[in-house]
Amino acid sequence: MELLKDVLDHINFIGAVALFVIGLYTVVTHSNLIKRILGINIMGTAIFFFFIAVGNVLEGAPPLIDPDGNSEVVFINPLPSVLILTGIVVVVSITVYSLSLVVRIYETYGTIDQKEIAAIQKGEDYSD
Amino acid sequence: MKKKFIASIFILLFVVLVYSIMQMPAGVGVDSLAYSESTEYYIENAASETGVTNIVAAILTDYRAFDTLGETIVLFTSIVAVVSVLRPDKKYEEGERHE
């Protein structure tokens, strides 16, 4: 029973780590380039979820001070929310860049499968 | 066979991570280690120091404004990077583009 309560306390972090490992697995094993980009997105979301879980406060209100009444409201930790705002934009721009690379790879190689690309590359040497 | 081997490595990684997370402090309240004095400082002084009620906006654009500058540069770089990959000028006939 003690273990169950312990697991329930850590459930957010376990979920984040599960997502992280799933994302890592997708990036490492899948040969389709789009799936690998998806894996990166899953990993990014997992880490931002972990950040928020770290900054979470039970029954904490969103960090907005109401100007007139200085009521004693417990706020959540605002810093992780700021960090993941920045992190989300970073993962978005990495995804856009890799998607544009996939468009170009499909145009030049005719395929977006890593194994086929490696086969084609082994076929001819690099010419300037 | 190879796929199962890789899959088992990842399951092992997951088990190790979950095991170590169980040892981590799950304090999800005001007393948790992450709720350090810097967080208390933000909550108490954000209104007076920056004159703004949304603490997240205060941190984003005043306390850690250099982070957000880095952020806008990431956005600018992603545009230049995508343009350098996707914009072959010979295909682009619509008049003289800016460069």
Add this chain to the structure above:
Amino acid sequence: MIEQLPIVNLLLLLLTALVIPLFKKKNFKVTLSLNFAVLLIVWSISVYLLYYVNTEGAFYYRFGNYHPMIGLELLIDPFSTLITFFIMTMVLLIFVYSTSDASDGIHQREYGRYYILMFILLFSMYGIIYTNDLFNKYVFMEILSITTCSIISIKRKKQNYAAAFRYVMLNEIGSLSYLFGVALLYMVTGFTNIELVGQQLETVWQTHPTNIIIAIGFMIVGLGLKAAIFPFHIWLPDAHASAPSSSSAILSAVVVKVYLMVFVKILFRVYGIDILDALNIPSMIMMVGAVGVVMGSFFAIAQNDVKRMLGYSSVAQIGYIVIGIGLASYVGLSVAIFHVFSHGMMKTVLFLSVGAVIYQRKTRLITSFNGIGYLMPISMGAFFIAAIGMIGIPLTSGFISKFNLGIAALEGGSGVYIIVLIASGILNAIYYLPIIIAAFLRDNPEKQTVLSKDKVPILMLAPIVIISLFIVGIGLFPNGLMTLIEQAVNTFKV
């Protein structure tokens, strides 16, 4: 006024990157001269900062005058000024080279974007080395990874796109595991400022060790992926084989070193020596470095494409620096930083001279190098100096770093690594000497044995000659640089 200089550096680099797209329509010479002027100004500011910090002492630059617990800050100390000085000298010389060699596959229209990316790359490297905040370092590392990938993929060839894509994926895994380490550290300390986290970790190490162990693991893997340390080096040779020679010079001589310096900064400032020893991480790092040195040289022997071979030899030389870091001693760190300088110079000369060979002979296969010494005496001469430096023959900076590394290993009680040093010296000889012998002793297809000047623009040869003179110069009189390095290593509590 002095303490505003770091921000002036950052703003100058950023402003040129923003201004280039706005007025690029006029002839391109104006942009190039402006870019060069800005680089010179920033270089002189970095030199002045290096002088100022070594005489007056380190200072902080706090944004908005907030306490470091609240706001962000830049730490300007002997270590960061030394590394930024190294970055700017290398990039300045590579910039001179790239103005004329940019025709290596980059279209005339692409020049503007190439230089925007190069300036943002410089801005992010300066930011990474200056900043004293873990999350801010992550944001700059992301900018650096996008710009390095796009200077690889700017050359419109299919190998570049595939190499750039693989680089983005591995780089992204590296950054995200670094961020995971930062999250774990934030979970336990509540700060993201490097020094504050370092102080907190001493107390937290007793109560919550698992957090720190997992955070160290993820950060080492993350930065190892980005710095191409041996088991995670897969992307480096492909990136080098296809990238334009000036970007692969920047990539392997400068960008990889920046990640290694972040690696040093985090290991010795955030975690500190006692946590490292408790987990005996230094010996693990040394083993990884030693394996990297040997395996990197093995792979380099099997290559026939010169640039790919240079990529693998970079992986081997990074193994050296990692051994230096792994020694975790005062001497070990100063050898590692010295090797950052000497490898940076040697690798730049190798890449730029190979770029000159490709520019003139349009070939990169090692088999077609015979007799080039007569056709291109200057660049092959520089190649010769850098190659004997890599092997570690005396009179070059390579020898100094190998020699000191041997002494440091002996002092550190792990003498076995001397065998690795000797073995790698031999392996380097195995794959560099054939090229030199082919270039100077065999006769070239045109049967021309009289020395004729390289048919390569002077702007490309000047940096090659300057750096090779530096290699020999520092090899003969290293103590000038050594004192600067000792000042830098003093800032770590090793």
Add this chain to the structure above:
Amino acid sequence: MNDIIVRSITRIVIPFVMLYGIYIVLHGHISPGGGFSGGALVGSSLILYTLVFGVDKARKKFSHRVSEIAESGGILLYLFVGALGIILSGSFLSNQSAGFPMGELGSLLSGGVIPILMIVIGIKVASTMISLFHILIEEEK
């Protein structure tokens, strides 16, 4: 996609989506949201316009020149505000210590530099989203 129903509905919906996005950007420092989410909303309204009316008409609304100026101009404004901090109080990006008018808590013009920076972030996010979408769409031609 030139179905008459879709075209007329988007012609009605787009101004309100954009208005709501601008509202979120302007009230970023009082209510939740801010530069990032408001900019994304404004960006998505123009992307909806591009989807429905095609990229050529959208290019008239948001031409290359405008996207160029928005990109570089956004950061230049940010740096200008930061440089003001240096001139007034000796450190980059400082707000209250640089003597900007703080306004009273909770009002629209409170917080000195913060609303300006929020607007800059909003412009940047919106123009980046739109330009990226246009570049990717023009790729098919």
